[in-house]
Amino acid sequence: MRLALVGYGKMGRELEKAAVTRGHQVVAIIDPDVPGMAKEMSAATVKNAEVALEFTQKEAVLNNLEQALKLNLKLVIGTTGWYDDLEKAKELVQQYQGGVIYAPNFSVGVNLFFEVVQRAAEAFRNFSQYDVYLLEKHHRNKVDSPSGTAKKIADIILHQINRKKKIVTESLNRRINEDEMHLLCIRAGAIYGEHSVFFDSEGDEIELTHRARSRVGLAIGALVAAEWIRDKKGFYAFSDVFKSLISGGQNGK
Ligand SMILES: NC(=O)c1ccc[n+]([C@@H]2O[C@H](COP(=O)([O-])OP(=O)(O)OC[C@H]3O[C@@H](n4cnc5c(N)ncnc54)[C@H](OP(=O)(O)O)[C@@H]3O)[C@@H](O)[C@H]2O)c1
Numbered sequence: 001m002r003l004a005l006v007g008y009g010k011m012g013r014e015l016e017k018a019a020v021t022r023g024h025q026v027v028a029i030i031d032p033d034v035p036g037m038a039k040e041m042s043a044a045t046v047k048n049a050e051v052a053l054e055f056t057q058k059e060a061v062l063n064n065l066e067q068a069l070k071l072n073l074k075l076v077i078g079t080t081g082w083y084d085d086l087e088k089a090k091e092l093v094q095q096y097q098g099g100v101i102y103a104p105n106f107s108v109g110v111n112l113f114f115e116v117v118q119r120a121a122e123a124f125r126n127f128s129q130y131d132v133y134l135l136e137k138h139h140r141n142k143v144d145s146p147s148g149t150a151k152k153i154a155d156i157i158l159h160q161i162n163r164k165k166k167i168v169t170e171s172l173n174r175r176i177n178e179d180e181m182h183l184l185c186i187r188a189g190a191i192y193g194e195h196s197v198f199f200d201s202e203g204d205e206i207e208l209t210h211r212a213r214s215r216v217g218l219a220i221g222a223l224v225a226a227e228w229i230r231d232k233k234g235f236y237a238f239s240d241v242f243k244s245l246i247s248g249g250q251n252g253k
Pocket of ligand 1: 055077103107
């Protein structure tokens with residue numbers, strides 16, 4: 001498959017390496033601040049790419065999305081923090097009859113973790129002696145907080161455990177309310193990404209953790225998404241598509 005990389009930062013570079021290992025060709029790289037790279041998406045700069053992978057910054061997403069749609073390019077959006085514009089993005093995809101897939105985290109392992117958390121939360125639902133809280137850690141250069149992945153994990157839990165109604169991310173100078181779930185974020189060093197869910201009671205604690213060892217899992221998942229969206233139309237969340245990977249409908253390797 002012929003790919004365009006939009007954003008040539010940490011993820012763009014990882015995608016370039018992973019694309020080769022999956023037999024794909026990177027035909028275009030767009031990043032305004034990298035010397036020698038194309039500055040924006042146009043027919044000339046995306047060349048004959050079939051799918052573009054967008055890993056930039058939240059302010060750039062809608063414009064890149066519209067460019068991709070105008071150029072008839074399928075799009076994988078990995079950038080996080082732009083989700084207030086989801087409805088607008090959906091409308092654009094509908095208007096142009098394009099094909100787009102997005103995720104706060106494309107890692108196959110993290111998406112399996114979402115499934116594990118959902119099943120765990122379901123199991124703990126009726127055991128009110130267990131409180132639940134979240135801890136998320138990322139490298140010091142990450143610009144958004146909590147991570148999109150942590151928000152997604154929180155949503156999964158709030159959906160399953162009725163006694164929790166909202167997340168609180170700030171430090172509290174009061175007792176936490178029964179219906180609040182604490183989500184703590186740490187930004188330090190070079191941590192690739194770590195997400196933990198704790199179920200805590202007087203007698204014991206159950207801890208579930210996903211710990212990324214590198215960005216390679218993210219890149220491979222984004223390429224799985226690119227392979228999937230290549231011949232599709234519509235606006236998709238990777239988590240929905242992932243359900244079919246779990247049930248064996250697609251190749252998730
Ligand atoms: N969904 C996932 O699985 C996943 C995984 C990892 C990261 N992410 C997200 O993906 C995004 C990028 O992460 P990263 O670690 O690669 O960040 P990064 O190292 O900062 O790279 C982003 C690159 O995109 C460039 N850029 C900014 N605006 C652009 C535009 N309009 N067109 C093209 N390039 C543009 C940036 O240039 P400047 O440095 O000059 O701004 C930078 O080179 C973040 O939102 C991050 O949270 C998602």
